Amino acid sequence: MTRQGKASVFSIRRGDAGRPGRRAALFALALAIGLPAGAQDAPSPAASMAGQEQGPPDPAADLTLRRNSTRSELDALSRTITLSQERADALTATIAEIDKSNEALRVAIVDSARKRQELEQQIVDGEKKLSDLRTKEDTVRRSLRSRRGVLAEVLAALQRMGRNPPPAILVTPEDALASVRSAILLGAVVPGLRKETENLVADLKALADIRAGIDKQREDLTAAMTANVEEERRMAMLVAEKEKLRQTSAGELAAEQRKAQELAAQATNLQGLIGSLESQIASVRDAAEAARAQEEERRRMSEAEREAARELARSAVPDKNRIAPAYVFSELRNKLAYPAAGSLLRKFGDADGTGHSLQGIMLETNPGALVTAPSDGWIVYAGNFRSYGQMIILNPGDGYHVVLSGMEKVSVQPGQFVVAGEPLATMGAKRVASAAALALETDRPTLYIEFRKDGKPVDSRPWWTAAEVGKARNDT
Structure with missing residues (x-):
């Protein structure tokens, strides 16, 4: 998606040009939900045409795209994982100390293979969890975009009051959540918007929780991938030792x-x-x-x-x-x-x-x-x-x-x-x-x-x- 297409959901009406409070609030909202602000109002012709041709969203296609995106993310992550020289030396020392009989090496290799497959299954399961979290994140973001006007009004109300205004730049869902809660406590939310504002709070909190879950899942996956790289090296060393014992010429x-x-x-x-x-x-x-x-x-x-x-x-x-x-x-x-x-x-x-x-x-x-x-x-x-x-x-x-x-x-x-x-x-x-x-x-x-x-x-x-x-x- 282009920058122009992304920003279109936050288009500022011409009548708002003279309303700096609302315009600033919309800008803050764009940042809070993780989209670029200040782009052109209308979506690109290509995006419009694509939307007309594609029709209603296809859940299966969306899931496939999300899985592929998650896999690309993990592929990039795996390329950053290497075995330190210290760990490589420690592995070499460990292999040097084990019994070099065929039976002992076979037991060690099977044990190493079991550990590797357990780690690989952790990675498979973790990838699914990460993909599910990304899907939930997309769902909540779409819900927030549908209520962008409510959040803009709440933030603008805080700015007009001049009391406990929102941060100059909202860069996380937590920033937006804190601002909306402040607005509720200060009575800046008019009765007609209160229910929508409560729904907004729920979505912002959900988004913050999901992003925390994504960060935790990435940490767990990184740990599993790192351990798998080490176990792969260990098993390769054991197999090399066992090959030395093979009697067939x-x-x-x-x-x-x-x-x-x-x-x-x-x-x-x-x-x-x-x-x-x-x-x-x-x-x-x-x-x-x-x-x-x-x-x-x-x-x-x-x-x-x-x-x-x-x-x-x-x-x-x-x-x-x-x-x-x-x-x-x-x-x-x-x-x-x-x-x-x-x-x-x-x-x-x-x-x-x-x-x-x-x-x-x-x-x-x-x-x-x-x-x-x-x-x-x-x-x-x-x-x-x-x-x-x-x-x-x-x-x-x-x-x-x-x-x-x-x-x-x-x-x-x-x-x-x-x-x-x-x-x-x-x-x-x-x-x-x-x-x-x-x-x-x-x-x-x-x-x-x-x-x-x-x-x-x-x-x-x-x-x-x-x-x-x-x-x-x-x-x-």
């Missing part, structure tokens, strides 16, 4: 990655890709055989032993040195956390934009969000696949596969065993092409999650905790 790893990419280029669907990987990539084949052996062992268990395993899944802490999934995947219903902090954007069964139903769920995340393993399992594939973008396929055993896609950077390799909560990838800055041709109302990063049982997609909702299922976007 660089040559073997590169050869398997090339072969996996060749198979991905030849595959026409996910099931075909999984089958070819498990038959032709040695590390993936070994992982699949380990999963099948574990499943066969569980099939031989008695019902009492199966119940003991279910009880273990409900209550026990798994062995940190494990090299196979601690629990039967089908027994983990209502136990899993989302792989990334964010909000549920689309669910299983929703229209996918191609005339079919979505075979997974979609989470909207913040840029750079960490993606972790939702459960223990072996990495079957990690890399690009068709329209999925960067994709990870996890084999948690029990005949299941978990597909994650939409990430920008993956940090695991085929055949690797990971535990629940272990870092797998990070999201990019914007949404990438996915298997679903959805007309989404966001260009924010979007994580696609699909569960498969014996090669067929299944609804993943029964596996997520109730808290996760409730994380839907507030405008969906």
Whole structure:
């Protein structure tokens, strides 16, 4: 909006030119509500034409604009946050002191990832709160503009009385609120304006409270972002230490990655890709055989032993040195956390934009969000696949596969065993092409999650905790 368009709501009538009290009051009002004063009276032709073309306000469009504005505000804020040299040195010293065994590093990495995702969820929630506060602020400002004449009359009355006049320049809602209250106490408000003046006081107080809330929310977000930057650095150091322990030679790893990419280029669907990987990539084949052996062992268990395993899944802490999934995947219903902090954007069964139903769920995340393993399992594939973008396929055993896609950077390799909560990838800055041709109302990063049982997609909702299922976007 132009300066000219902004000021038009405070246009001064020609008859007021000789009334300095009212003119000064209008000027003060413009400053109090945060708009420039002294601009031209009429809105620009472009603004008028836009108003005619747009018609009534669109709440959904307004919400999208507000969310985008808040995101831009936080993006600018995040660019100002850096890790001090003192904190970086302290982190380096801390990493130097920890146990460098594979098991200890894995525990430390999972703990760091958990802290990061908690902070990222705080940022997601804080962004929503800030956006809501900005929307409320806009609503109150519109209400104040509708009563600008009342405030101008009250301030002009104080100036005419010459007793306890309003500040020379009102720069905050608090200034205007103090002046209006003074006018009421001094009897400067005529009876006919008293009710309107009381409403004015309520709006000014609400605006002051909202602005205080915005300031507090920005402080909280800054603290969470700063802590997240530090935790991100800590986790990167831990992962680097763990990489030093990897036994697979660089040559073997590169050869398997090339072969996996060749198979991905030849595959026409996910099931075909999984089958070819498990038959032709040695590390993936070994992982699949380990999963099948574990499943066969569980099939031989008695019902009492199966119940003991279910009880273990409900209550026990798994062995940190494990090299196979601690629990039967089908027994983990209502136990899993989302792989990334964010909000549920689309669910299983929703229209996918191609005339079919979505075979997974979609989470909207913040840029750079960490993606972790939702459960223990072996990495079957990690890399690009068709329209999925960067994709990870996890084999948690029990005949299941978990597909994650939409990430920008993956940090695991085929055949690797990971535990629940272990870092797998990070999201990019914007949404990438996915298997679903959805007309989404966001260009924010979007994580696609699909569960498969014996090669067929299944609804993943029964596996997520109730808290996760409730994380839907507030405008969906």
